[in-house]
Amino acid sequence: MMLAFFLLVGISHVWVNSKRTQIGYSLSQIKKEIGQIGEYNRKLKLEIASLKSSERLENKAGEEFGLKYPLPQQIIFLP
């Protein structure tokens, strides 16, 4: 009876430790992924900011789509 009890305690201890190790691995993996996604997010923000720079948009609007700034008489102010 005592032997069975000690055996159970021993197995539980091993199981808990193994689970702890597994969770440790997945936790560090998730943390790494969070860091990578955060960094990717920042890189995308930089890319968006670069793509939306006034100079690039102006050149694209003019050269690709043939757009021009409106003349003063073409602007109607809506109060």
Place this chain on the structure above:
Amino acid sequence: MRIKDKKWVRIRIYITGICFFLVFCLIFLRAYQLQILKGSQLSSLAKKGYTGELTLISQRGTIFDRNSKELALSIEVDSLYCYPEKVRNKKTAATRLARALDLDKRDVLKKLHSSRSFAWIKRKVTPEEINSVKELNITGVDFSKESRRYYPCMETGAHVIGFASQDNKGLEGIELQYNRYLEGQEARFNRIHDALGRPLIFDGPRIEKQDPFNLILTLDKDISYTAQKALREAVRKSRARSGVCIVMRPQTGEILAMAVVPEFNPNIFWQYQPYEWRNRAITDCFEPGSTQKTFLLAGALEEGVISPETVLNCENGEYAIGSFIIHDSRSFGMLKVSEIIKFSSNIGAIKIGQRLGAERFNYYLKRFGFGEQTGIDFPGERKGILRPIRNMSLVGKNTLYFGQGISVSPLQLAMAFGAIANGGHLMRPYIVKSIVDQRGEAIRNFYPFNIRDVISPETAEKVRGILEGVVRKDGTAPKAAIKKYSVAGKTGTAQKVDPIKKTYSNKKFVAIFGGFTPSDSPALVILVALDEPKGIPYGGIVAAPVFSDVGNWTLNHLNVAPSFQQDLSHPIERKEKIEVLRPDFPGSIPNLIGLGVRDVLKKAKQLGLGVVIKGSGMVVKQVPEPGTPLKKDRSLTVTFQPPA
């Protein structure tokens, strides 16, 4: 068993027992040595094998414009380093690395031969470079994460934002001024890893990470771009040495744009010379030239020594002060004060100044903020030079009235124009609107600050009215006019002092135009200054078009209501339009748009019409419409608005 044998067994048992005892003693002593004597040393040695430190790099805070568009942000990039001892066949490795990283082979080889245990090969490399180095698979060469600063708008606003070093320290501009907010602190964690080095468990941070703060500026990215573009073009056309364009909100002192040429790209700031990094709007000073007459006028009107209608003798273009003769660019006789400003007569300015007095004028210059720092949140501001009157000669006192013998920064000049525009309040300029944490909550906000009231709102109103004349067709700056918007401003063409001859140069000038729009309810103050333009150097010719271009775009961008339904602000265009729009057919109501009250009354009297007048200024609306058949019993309702 014989007794002898029994004894021998006992002896063997004793011997075995003693051996066991000795072995146990040995084990015990070894255990004592390991656990007690060397315990702490060995346990720390063992700990090193399964624990490590993880450093989380601190990202520098982001700088946003007033509309939350990124102007500066940091991302992680790889830097390449080596352990020189571990690199084998250094010559081949150096050749391959130099080719992959576009470096000098000798430099790389020098680093690989370094006596130190660690050496950077190239910091902040591109992803393409990382891939090509990884393919080389060189032992002793590895990567480390570092934070790199990017400026997506490149030259736009660069002189305001400044830049940060490779080590993330602010070196110039706002990056330097607000470094302690932008710079975060890196966090360090203890971790336990397995035999393969894979992390298992993290402890709480050993050094708490201090997140950096973000800055929200008063700058508008798009207005800054427009100002930079217009200024760049003006500097190119006039072949000027440099140029400055400031766009500011007069009611608050918020800087919307501060463009400077020569420009630089802060992403590669090390490729430019330090003089190109300088924010000349704040650090450079020059004589204000005729723009000074604006503040002379304001002071004289405030003191009541003149009125806009006061007539003064401009001496037909020549006026003697002691043994010196002061000249005007044109010969003027008797001119009203408003005309003196409109035509920018130097002799007229002296006459106004003589009524005001040099001491009082100096007092008003100080009140307008000249000779002191504006207090802007920016490093390296200069305060210019405003000498005490008692140290000035008679000629010096008189030439001060038209902007000689004083030195001002473009920002001081813009703020002084702002005081005219906003009804007499000298505001403190500012660039940072708020400091926010990573969740976007403001930890500190900056608000408009009125340094002092310089002149009364009534005087400011009179000055505004007179400055409107400067941009009319016969004024000195018709090129500053903006279609559909009223403009008030003043030109300046300041001679520079020749450092060798110690006299005013006839070839080197600073061309200036400062003004505000719409003049009846100013939304913008714009100051443009070009240093040493070649060819025609007049502020009204080279600087005024920048004002017009930037003002026109910005007013539309900010949805500012036009001053007029039709273009009444630009005299040349107005003349053409008036010819087309005024077909006064006999027997019909004439077109009165653009006429003054006197002309309307005259026409109405000729036609026998009654007139109901609404407002003042020039006609912007009339009922009945032009061309309506004329009936003698009908009356006209005419709406006026103040003209440019």
